[in-house]
Amino acid sequence: MSTCRYLLTVILCAVSLASPTVANDLQTAENQFREGNYSAVETLAAAQVESGIWNERWPRLLIQARLEQGKYADALQDYEAAIKRYPTNMTLRMLGMKAMRFNDQSERAEQESKRFFQLLQSSPLRYASRDNLIATGRYFVSEGEDARQILEMFYDRVRDANPDFLEAYLATAELALEKGDYKVAAETLEAADRIDDSDPQTAYLMARAFETSNAQIANEAMLRALKRNPNHIPTLLMQAESAIDRELYEAAESKLTAVLKINPSEPDAWALRAVMAHLDGDRDREQEMRSKALSTWSKNPRVDHLIGSKLSQKYRFAEGAAYQRLALEMDPNHHAASFQLAQDLLRLGNDDRGWTLAKEVVEKDQYNVVAHNLLTLYDRIKDFSVLEADDIHVRMDPYEASLYGDAVLELLREARVTLCKKYDIEPEGPIMVEIFPEQRDFAIRTFGLPGGAGFLGVCFGRVITANSPASQGERPSNWKSVLWHEFCHVVTLEKTKNRMPRWLSEGISVYEERMRNPAWGESMTPQYREMILSDALTPVSKLSSSFLSPPSPLHLQFAYFESSLVVEFLIEKHGIESLKTVLVSLGDGLSIGDALGQSVGSLDRLDVEFAAFAREKANAFAPNADWSRTEIPKAATSVELADWVEAHPTNYWALRRLADVWVADNEDKKALPLLEKIVELGAVTQERGGPLERLADVYQRLGHEKREREIREQILELSSDALPSLRRLIEIATQHEDWQQVLDYSERVLAIQPLQPFGYERLATAAKELKKPGQEIRACKALLQMNPIDPAGIYYRLARASSQAGDSAAAKRYVLLALQDAPRYRDAHRLLLEIVSNE
Structure with a gap:
């Protein structure tokens, strides 16, 4: 049994968890601290301490208030006086170590840490109060002890004995968040809020628990925290981080200014200012801000870890990795920096070192959920097939590689030639593409945790991760369009050295999808038309924020479409060379505003001109249709709605609504003229289950084969993943022995679903009839892999x-x-x- 484990056992065998009586004036002061009245608390606590009152909570509160305001020298002086009176108070000692570090007395803090452990060894039974147990648990967390044992033997025991002791819940949630166990953190914080809903720290930690999974819950939690305490520094810093993520730098600066007004030395605030200086290309200011972040604690590893982590979130993985190395120079045992470095290396394509470092983190920190997930994934994918063509390396499941691996390489080679030539760039290293048959594995490799539903692929620079068709159900997306999109990211990120706003990166990729195939990428829809002509059109200067916290999945898809429209506008008005000049300027370190200003004009001007361009595009979509909604009867019967449509025969929304009613009621003959009218108006899109697909199905059921075929061909012109229409067209072409059509349609099926026999069977048959043995051989070899x-x-x-x-x-x-x-x-x-x- 380890010494630490032995101490835990001894302490807990004689634990005394009586709840101390708190005087009313102390309770008032603690409430004021929670509300953010730090100066008032400092004055009140200082008076009580000077009067000689015998209650260790007063000096603790005084030190906390001074630490919160950055009065580190005073806080250390208060600690030195208090610990003489209360030598067995471990919470005080933890505060003292913090005060020492922020007075740049790291060596003294290390000695105090050893003293802390020696006191536990000498007489563990003296430190068995609930406050001391929580403090001791936090101490062992800082020392890297087994997190699960700390939870079980400290925090859980305290909670079991004192179910209403809030600090035990907060300590549990903090530890769970540190280890990436967001589910445990959220459940613990829900229980904490039921005990006491006045503590801002509870709401703040809840925001952290949902930060990556539910932006709405996280934002609501931040607002609750600031309602409880408008000066809550962790929440203000989190809001600043969120604003940086969305490229709302003025809003971020506003929050940081508020933080520094409370604590002029707050290291995280200065670190985030260093991040913004880096993103702005101001290296001198970046170093100045970093120096200020380290001014009170010169060996604080969190500063460089935070700067590097935020840069990595901006896809600046090389710069992020450099900062993690600086953090590890200050503290080689900083697990968070080690794991972030491992992730950065993996995203830079340095797999050998990245996986080795991730393994080391798991060995030292077995409760790190994200690291554990990553290593579990490594065990599953280490036997993947690796396909190579020039400097492109594709890692796939062996079965999938045998079916369509060659087609993947062929597409990527085409993308490399086409896009690298267009944007005048040659990647400096190998390009790695990883395709996962399990969505969970894709999410863990990409985000560190299961989730990420809706993402088909992600590009980190020269590393692409993608979901295979196997992970997407019966009607997967077109894998060719996904890989083309992601490879375009490789090109633009390489050209800009990963220094580009998300809207521009996504906009170019969606635009290039359309250039490769008009059916790929996003295109105008009735919903997009409505959003453009309403206040939902986001100014170009704020477009990146649309990707971070969209109100709905529709708004996220619209962000992709709008971004591609901006790129289309820039190329139409200023030419592709101007766009490439913008990319070069970004690579040189200019901000997007300066890069655009030098090449195409100011952001303000671009906002105005693009809005006019987008409105023109929206108005050109089905211009003869009536797009009003307000007068359509909301609770009308089908007969009443039919009468309204007769009086308003071009109203898209009413036509569609009534057609849906008739189709649902199996009234195909009634639905037919309504759907035909929508097509006549030109209000058709690539939408799954939309008017075009409904019309084709109605024609099929009514036996109008010629018209059905025409409509399904139109669907293929608009949609890259129209699998049902392709299957039906193959059936029709087979009946007419139009083998060339069967062959063409089969190839298009395999661009969507290469993992089922249907496409290969039809391809083999058509190739045989057309006497094309090479294609028949390819199809039959694939069929042999499918247990025929x-x-x-x-x-x-x-x-x-x-x-x-x-x-x-x-x-x-x-x-x-x-x-x-x-x-x-x-x-x-x-x-x-x-x-x-x-x-």
Whole structure:
């Protein structure tokens, strides 16, 4: 049993958890501290301490108030006086170590830490109060002891004995958040709020618990924290971080100014100012801000860790990794910096060092949920196949690689040639693409935790992660369009050295999808039209924030579309060379405002001109349709709605609503003219289950094959993932023996779903009829990987196609395999005789 474990056991065997009586005036002072009246609390607590009152909570409160205001020298002096009176108070000692560090007395703090442990060893039973237990638990957390033991033997025990002791819940939540266990943190904080809903720290920690999973809950929690305490520094800092993430730098500066008004030495505030200076390309100011962050504690590893983490969130992984190394120089045992460095290295493509470092973190910190998830993923993907073409390396599940790995490489090679040439850039290192058949694995590799629903792919620079069709259900997205989009990120991030706002990065990628194939990427819809012509159109200067906290999934998709419209506008008005000049300027360290100002004009001017451009595009979409909604009867019957439509025959919303009613009621003949009218108006889109798909299905049910085929062809022009229409068109083309159409449609099916037999079966049949043995061989080889019911039949087809292609050796091998499975297969015997005869 370790010494620490032994001490925990001894302390807990004789734990005394009686709740001390708190005087009314002390309770009032503590309430004022919670409300952020730090100066008033300082005055009141100082008076009580000077009067000699015997209650250790007063000096604790005085030290906390002074630390909160950055009065570190005074706080240390208060500690030195208080610890003489209360030598067994471990909470005081923890505050004392903090005061020492922020007086740049790190060596003394280390000695005090050793003294802390020695006191526990000498007489553990003296330190068994609930306050001391929580303080001791926090001490062991700082020393890197087993987090699960600390939870079980300190925090849980205190909570069991004192279910209403708030500090035990806060300590538990803090530890869970540090280790990435957001579920435990959220559950603990919900219980804490039921005990006492006046503490701002509870709401702040709740915001942290939901920061990456639910922006609405996180924002509401931050507002609750600031309502309880307008001067709550952690929450103000979190708001500043959020504003930086959304590129709202003026708002971030406003929050940081508020923090520094409370505590002029707050290191996190100065560190975040250093981040903004870096993003603005001002290296001198960046170093000045970092120096101020370290002015009171020159060996504070959190400063560089925070700067580096925020830069990595901006995809500046190389710069982020450099800051994590600085943090580790100050404290080699800083687990958070080690793990962030591991993630940075993995996203830079330095897999060997990245995985090794992640393993080291798990060995030292087994409760780190994110690190544990990453190492578990490594065990699952280490046997993935690696496909290579020039400097492109693709890691895939072996089964999937055998089916469409070559097609992935072919597409990526095309993207590399096309996009690198267009944007005048040559990647300086290998490009790594990882495709995951499990969405969970994609999320862990990409975000560190399960989740991330809705993301199809992510690019970190020269590393791309993507979901395979296997992870997307019956109707997956077009994997070719996804990889084209992500490879475009490789190109633009390389050109800008990862220094570009998200809206521009996403806008170029969506725009280039449309350039490669008009059916790829986002295009105008009735909903987008409505949003552009309302106040939902975001100014270009604030577009990146639309990706961080959209009100709905529709708003997120609209952010992609609007960003691509901005790029389209820039290229149409100023040309591709101007856009490339902007990218070069960003790579040189200019802000987006300065880069645009030098090349295409100010952001303010761009906001105005783009808004006019977007409105023009919106008004050009189905211009003869009536787009008003206000007069449509809301609770009308189908008959009443039909009468209204008759009086308003071009109203899109009413036509669609009534058509949906008739289709649901199996009244196809009534729905038909309504859907045809929508198509006539031009109000059709790539929407799944939208008017075009409904119209095609109605034509099919009514037996209007010619019109059905025309509409399904129109769907293919608009949609990159119209799998149901492709299947139906293959069926029609097969009936008419239009084998070239069958072959073309089958290839398009495989660009969406390469993991099911349907596309390969139809491709093989069409290739046979068209006497294209190469394509038949490819399709049959894929079918063999899918556990076919009749493998002998597929071997026979492979043998015949190989013979037609002039490869008699392969033909003989395949026909013998067919006979091995089915010795009496007469056609195979004949083919074997024919092959031997030809030889």
